[in-house]
Structures are given as structure tokens and as C-alpha cells.
Amino acid sequence: MSECRDCHDCGAATVVEFPGALESPKIVALAGPPNSGKTTLFNRLTGLRQKVANFPGVTVEQHTGIAELPDGRTVGIIDLPGLYSLSPQSEDEQVARDVLTGERRDTPRPEAILLVLDATNLSRHLMLAAPILALGVPTLIILNMADDLRNRGGHVDTRQLSAQLGAPVALVSARQGEGIGQVFEFLASAMPAPAPKDLPVLQDVPKCRAWAGRVGRQASYRPPVPPKWTRRLDSVFLHPVAGPLVFAVVVVAVFQTIFYAAVPLMDGLRWLFEVSGKWVAAALPDSIFRSLLVEGVWSGVGSVVVFLPQVLFLFLFIGILEDSGYLARAALIADRTMAKVGLQGKSFIPLLSAYACAVPAILSTRTIENKRDRFATILIAPFMTCAARLPVYTLIIAAFIPNRPVLGPFLGARAAALLGLYVLGFLAAVATARVLKSSILKSGRTPFLLEMPSYRWPTVQSIGLRLFDRAKVFLRRAGTVILLVTVLLWIMAHLPAVNGKAPAIGDSLAGAVGRTLEPVIKPLGFNWKIGIGLITSLAARETIIGTLGAIYGMDPQSQKLGLQKALQHDLTPGGAVALLVFFAFAMQCISTIAVVRRETGGWKWPILQFTYMGALAYVGAFVAAHLIR
């Protein structure tokens, strides 16, 4: 923890340029199988001095960081994706392999490798040592989870192991910080090339495993007894009756937290932005510049930042679930259901969180290793009825649907309509998933494998760093695009200026676009006013309410009731239902588009998704407008 406190002052403000700004250009790679505690070690070595980006051209996340040695020198560390072997089967593994072999031109070939292996499962994990040592790059073999090994009665002679492998070996516990000094010692040393006694034929898995077993025996490796608590917890969490119950409780807790617990914080942030906006407005002279700053920039940034509590709460939950080991069990329980639409268990939590907001949901698909499953999950997530659709739904439903009972006193017509819209979004998601998974994102016949890690206590450091990471990614990436678009929309609503003042919205550029759009949306039962609303709702769905309020020139206080009246005047019942269907299907959310672009590594998928959802929304609204009159 001390290295963390040291850099607390510099904190978030220090943007570490990597690798350009490095004083000593020593770069090492952190490699290891999944579940070896690689990322915990990375956090331990680099603390807050890390940076997340994508490897150019691929969707693999690149974690880089700076470790400071006790003598003050610094070393750049690349945390590679998990590897089972150097014969890659996924994009992640391909990238890891290419970095290690120096085949990626955008990443300098590491001068040394820190190979992280799980000491409690050494015989199998040692298999990866063979191809790594064969690279001839200086390597430190790090046996992680030393505390687990010791507590459960395991043993390994590191000196013997080092002699067998011809490379230094360090027994560490990344979680406890035990033995980290040995890693720093290695990094500060001359780092000799490895000289293993013998290596197996790398292509032959059984031979590699036999070699690993032999090396382990020569190092008097005694595997620890199976983790008692993992067995005990699994007999509850994977119990035929108790298991699904616990799962349901976890699901409800996640849902409630992001849906309700985050709301006061979000309201607080919204209030903060309003108050500070007013403060800025009062401090500046009345000008077009002030209007741009307050109505464009301020509210644009504010509309993104208010989502932050939701993002953080979701990642707090996912962090705890993943680090504790429960996420793998939840994925196991959900797998059968998800398999019915061609997805897998790990898609469940992201899709669930998409009911609050698609943005954190899409960010959380990182837990799905299979790229095709991950993309399919990203593409269907925005169909889930997110919180931003709710105000639009409630406004239109309240204006057009009389509140008469449908199922006795239990279900009113309005509640039934709302429920129907949730079901509609869900069905669209399921149908889309089926189409995607049987066509462009077909997984082929790759077997579904899910490793069940032992249960462990999540550490505050690891979860804290992850939250910090996600907050940074969210604010930076979604923030820049949102800002741009809100400013653009502001300009459209304020030009051409009349006597130096903004025109009435009907006469503005946005109004002109709304009118141009009218012939296209007329078949759906929408007029140009709704058209402007559809354009501004691109920034965020609920924006349409404020826009319509402005078009009808309403006082914000009486807006809600007045708006209902105005809408009843402008929309037929068919048009109202069409508008609801349109909102259920269309991808009117710049934040989501920005996040999809980031997570899929380009514009191809977000454009496809936007077009597809838009087409579905148009057709759906058209059908609705003609069925209901």
C-alpha cells in the first residue's frame, strides 16, 4: 500500500505517457494463464500509474503502467491478456503472443517477461513456462498465491525449480504484497537470459504436461489440499435449489443498486451541475457565448457525468463478483438460459445492467472472453429498456392511455403499456441475438469452457483501481463525443441568430432539419416538432421532453401537464404508440454509440447497430401507426 500512498499526490492528474516519456526505456511484459492473479500483481507493481487503451487495430485492451524501483529507476510494464499457451486461439492470445515475440510493430518487444503462475496449481500452470522460456527472453517465474499454497499445506522448493528452469523464481502473494521485493530485485538486476535444462516439444501438449510434472517433482512440489471453503460455498451456491435462489438475490441486488441506490447520487450531481451552471451564467455577461457555455458545454458534460454513479456502482458489484469468484458460478447458472438465444452465461450480468443504462453494461462485457459472444451482447444491450427511456414512456403513456384497470385492481392500463414496452425491447434483443448468433457472429463449434476459480476475498486496492480505471475510460471517451454533439445540437438550435439572439426553435437550423425530416416521418404519424425532438434525443433520449417543452414555449414549471395537452393535440393515438415503439427500438444515445465504437475498436459495428436499430424502429413505428388509429 505504501507505494500507493507515495503517488497519491500526483494521483489522477499525472498522465503517464507510455512509452515515450520513460527515462529508462526498459519494458517488461507480464504474462500468465487466466486466473493466475496477473492483474493483481500488475496493480501491486504499478499502483495508480497505469493507462488503459486498446491495442491498435484490435479490440484487445492494453494495460500499461510504470513501476518504480527502490533505487528510483522506472520500468514500463505491459499487462498482457491471459494465455494458456503460445498457440493462440483467440484475438487476446494472438496479441499476447505477438507482443512477446516482438511481432507487433506498435509495441516494443519486451526486454524481459514476468511469467505469473498459480502456485496452488503449479503442475498445470508450469506448462506455459516451456514456450515462454523457449523465447530466450530474460524471464522471472513468479509463483503467485504463496499464502494459499502455505495455508493449505502445499510446498515448493524455489531454488530447485530455478535450477531446473534456468531462470530465477520468486514465490509471491500479489494480494498480500508478500515477496514483491524479489520482483523489483529482478527488474533492477542485469536480467540474464534463461537457460533451462531441457524443454519439451512445444507442439505436443501431453509432452509439455509431462515435462511440467517432472519439473514440479524435481522441485519437490506438493500441491495444496483442495480449498475447503470453495467446496463449502459451492455446495450452497451451486446447490440445485439454494443456488438459483442466491443467484436471484444477487441479480435483484445488482438491479436495485444501479436502478435505485445510484439515483440520489445522480440527482445530487444533476443538482450540482444546475447550480454551478446558474452560477456561471450569473457571473458572465449575457451573450451567445454564455449560452453556448451554459446550455451547450455545461449541460452536455453534465448529462454524461450524472451517469457516473451508475457506472461506478455497477463496476463495484462486478468487481466484487469477479474477484471473489462468484461471477463464474453466476455464469454457470445463467448459461442454459442464455444458450437458448445463442449466447452464454457471462452475457447475463451485462444484459441485466443494460436495464439501467447500456453504457456501463457495454463496458462490463469485458468479462466475456469469447469475442463473438461479447460483440453480440454489445449489439443487443441497447434494446433493453434503459432508465433514460422511462421519462419518455411515462410522459406519452400518461398523455394517451387512460388509467383503467386491465387485470382487476392488479394491473392498470398504463402499467400494462409500460410492461409491454419492456417486453418489446426484450423480444427485440432476443430475436436480434438469435439472428446474430446464427449468422455474422456465429461461434462455430468452439467448446464453451468456464474455469471455476477458488473463492477469494476481493481486495480494496484491486476494486478501487478498477473503479478508477472505468471512471476514467467512461468520462474521457464518452465525454468527448457527447460534448461535441451537444455543442453541435446547440449550434443547430441557435442559428441563424436573429438580432444577435437565438431564433425561435421552429425557425432555427434544427427546425429546418425537422421540417426537412417531416416527409420521412409523416408515415409514422410524426410532425416536424416531433422531428426536432427525435434529432435532439440523439444526444440522450430524455432530451426530447425538454426540446418539446421548448418548442411549445412552455414554462418549465407547468411543462409536464401542458406538454401532455400539446402532445394530444399534435399526435394521434396511433402516432403516440408509434413514438413509443420508435423509442423502444431506436439507438438514440450518443454515449452508447461512443462506447460501442471504443469497445469494438472502430465505426463498423456502431454504424451497423445504429442503422439496424433505426430501421427496426422505423418499420415498427410504421406498423404501429397503421394498426392503431
Add this chain to the structure above:
Amino acid sequence: MSGKNVQPESSLTTLVDLRRGDAATLDHIDLPGKDARRLMELGFLPGIRITAGHSAPGGDPRVFQVDGSEIALRRETAKRLKVRLDKTRHASGMP
């Protein structure tokens, strides 16, 4: 199902036929080379002992203990792993 568990050791069956607590020895993997390789890297090597563990409700996917790890496989994959059942059945109702 229970009839299969007392079959002689020589006959081959698949991982799907294992119930919780059953142990078997892997004979071969009936999958394309690339997929078989990944399973082998995870410990599913011919000759290794596999124990069936918990499963999701409905029995699919199921967790298998192999080479110090616990790996969950779907039914469609498990049936491609041909195994020889161990003679003695392990207590299946363990806590």
C-alpha cells in the same frame, strides 16, 4: 443411467454419463484438433482422472475436477470426451 455406472471398466462412455461424485479416466477427446488442444491445455489429457462436480440447475453445464482445476463444460462438449469409468463409485450425495 444408473445401469451405466456399474458397467465393466473396459467399456467407454462419455463425461455426460458421470453424475456428481463419479470419477473416470479420460480415454480420448472426440473433437477437432484445435478444440481438443485447448481442452488438453486445461488439463483434459488422455489418462487423467476426472471427477464430476456440481452443475447448473438441470445438469448442464457441469463442473469437472481435472488436474487441480475446476472446469465447467456444456453437455455438447462433455459428450465428446470419451472416458472409462472408475470401478468404485464415489459417494454421490456428498455435501
